[in-house]
Amino acid sequence: MTRAYVAIGANLGDARATVRLAMEALDGLPRTRVTALSSLYRSAPVDATGPDFVNAVAALDTALSPGELLAALHRLEDSAGRERPFRNAPRTLDLDLLRHGDTVLHTPALTLPHPRMLQRAFVLRPLAEIAPEEVTPAQLADVADQAIERL
Template sequence: MERIYIGMGSNLADPADQLRSAVQALAQLPDSRFVGVSAFYQSDSLLPGQPRYTNAVAAIDSTLAPLDLLDALQAIELDQGRERHERWGPRTLDLDILLFGDRLIDEPRLKVPHYHMHARPFVLYPLAELAPASLQLADGRTLSQLLADCPFIGLERIAP
């Protein structure tokens, strides 16, 4: 089994409830074991005019292949009302594979480590609740290095 970290975000239809429902769905994934979830964090949208986001990170151990896991995550998104009208639009649920063991994945549908995680405090700080600071990404950077370069600005930690 490989340790996989999944970024979760929502800014529509009771975002905290969307994340709680996603956690329940992640715990039911086949060939997987749910490990834990971070606290929830609220932050402003990266785009103006959108509602605030609620984000968290979940950890699972799984034997699923990366694209099989991606398909399962997208099915969870659809089950929770996700509509894909625009790339950066508001969403009921967004589930992103942040890290998949120590793999470097460069597929048309999947890039791991997640391509913008290094610059997103709403990803790094929840990830730090679940992963050791010494966690090394496939490109050689450690979580502690990423945190040092990404200040805790604009985040509000809330209870899950």
């Protein structure tokens, strides 16, 4: 089993309910078990438009490869009605694979660790809540100017 971290976000429809349902759905993925879930957070869109996001982070133990896990995350997004009309469009559900063990990967479909995770308070704050060893105080300080509220 490999420890993976997934960022969860939504800013269309009932975002809180969607994020909670996604948390449950992650635990139903094959050969995967949710080991920790952060609180829900509200944050303004970063490099995007639309209403505020509801965000969280989940820790998973999984036997899925990074590609298999990414495909499963995309299926969950699709089942929640996710559309991709343009880059950073508002979304019913966004699931980002942040880390998959110590995997370092750069392909057209997937980059690990996630290339922008250290620039996003909506990733680092919930990640620090469930896995403080994954986030340094300096990394949190770098995003301290981004508005985020624990719900």
